[in-house]
Amino acid sequence: MHGNGGLVEGHPYGAVSVPIFQTATFAHPGIGRSTGYDYSRESNPTRHELESVMSTLEEADDSIACTSGMAAIGLCLELFEEGSHILCTEDLYGGTVRMFESIGEKRGVTFSYVDTSDIELVRKSIRKETKALYIETPSNPTMKVTDFAAMREIADEYGLLIIADNTFLTPYFQKPLTLGADLVVHSGTKFLGGHNDVLAGFVCIKGKGLSEKLRYTYKTVGCCLPPFDSFLVLRGIKTLSVRLERQQENAKKIALWLKDRPEVKAVYYTGLPEHPGYEINQKQASGCGSMISFKVDSEKRARKLLESVKLISYAESLGGVESLITYPMLQTHGDVPVETRERLGITEDFLRMSVGIENAEDLIADLEQALAE
Ligand SMILES: Cc1ncc(COP(=O)(O)O)c(C=O)c1O
Incomplete structure (x- = not known):
């Protein structure tokens, strides 16, 4: 699984875990000479190893490790000139919408939000100033699935970039760069880190031109992932496949159980064959992950459930x-x-669950007691 930037093999003492190079700067062997590292804002050996691993996993030409998912998304925003328009999946992570609506709009970039699972609607929503499609699939939190191949066709027709947030499925289940995306962003805080103990973000890049532009901005703004945090994410990635398989297995059991509960009105999980995006997800991803949204029969029950769960936080x-x-x-x-939220069905009875690696029966028992009156 390791990208192996030559670091582990080349490290003295045969360390099998990548050392944490907790240093801000690197001494030069002589004038005009470098060890390959000069200053940790630009590059650092621990972070470099992590970036190589991410490039291997996402099949990217380059990957940039940032301080958070939002920092990674902010870096991508810097690619767009004043007057550009970006067409987005309508139910993006709320923090992304906040960044686009505040910082993006202030810089003169405009955004519109449509159901990108509707191919014709995407085509109709392109403007002459549109420069990119910004996609989350499955979307957050209503789990709509967008067809990458169809988006690539449209992007080629209108000369657009495709940026995909791959946080929900990770490269273990889905590799957007192989499906037509130009840039992949991640909140590495989530599945990649995997232990709720570190914030991180990534931009994974296809092509030298984009890599050069983004690296220039990266070293200029300094949103670089520190060495210790890089180590934590590297350690998390070592167990990515094992965790995701278990989380997905648990999620499937929970989604099936929720579906049969009288207190549950709807279940949104791409692993259920009746999910409208099931076929497309099967076509472009090797799994459906472990994110489930569901609606209960009243706001009261939703609030009570949140306050009654014990094993689940x-x-x-x-x-x-x-x-x-x-x-x-x-x-x-x-x-x-609010109008957007209501249109999408993100109402007071709507909950989203991230399924972990606990025993599935224990999780179901916890939900059962929390759903009860
Ligand atoms: C899909 C998605 N993208 C991006 C982010 C932002 O990531 P971070 O919290 O690491 O800044 C999140 C955070 O919840 C997310 O869920």
Whole structure:
């Protein structure tokens, strides 16, 4: 699984775990000479190893490790000139919408949000100033699936970049750069880190031109992942496949169980064959992950469930080994305009669960007691 930037093999003492190069600067062997590293804002050996691993996993030409997912998304935003328009999946992570609507709009970039699972709607929504499609699939939190091949066709027709947020599935289940995307962003805080103990973000890049532009901005703004955090994410990635398989297995059991509960009105999980995006997800991804959204029969029950879970934590975030349950209306999507939220069905009865690696029967028992009156 390791990209192996030559670091582990080349390290003295045969260390099998990548050392943490906790240094801000590197001494030069002589004038005009470098060890390959000069200053950690630009590059650092521990971070370099992590970036190589990410490039291997995402089949990218380059990957940049940032301080958070938002920092990675912010870096991509810097690619666009004033007057550009970006067409986005309508139910993006709320923090992304906040960044686009505040920082993006202030810089003169405009955004519109459509259901990108509707190919004709995407085509109709392109403007003459549109420069990119920004996609989350499955989307957050309503789990709509966007067809990458169809998006690539449209992007080629209109000369657009495709940026895909691959946080929910990770390269273990889906590799957007092989499906037509130009850039992949990640909140590495989630499945990649995997233990709810580190913030991180990535931009994985196809092509030298984009890599040069983004690296220039990266070293200029300094949103670089510190060495210790790089080590933690590297350690997390070592168990990515094992964790994701277990989390997905648990999620499938929970989705099937929720579907049969009288208190549950709807279940949104791409692993259920009746999910509208099931076929497309099967075509472009090797799994459906472990994110489930569901609607209960009243706001009262939703609130009670959040306050009654014991094994599952009522907390923002996702992807770690611990199961978390979120109230998107108040938390992850609190900054999304109310009309948009209501149109998408992100209402007071809507919950999102990130399924962890615990025993599935224990998780179901916890949900059962929390759903009860
Ligand atoms: C899909 C998605 N993208 C990006 C982010 C932002 O990542 P971070 O919290 O690491 O800044 C999140 C955070 O929840 C997310 O869920």
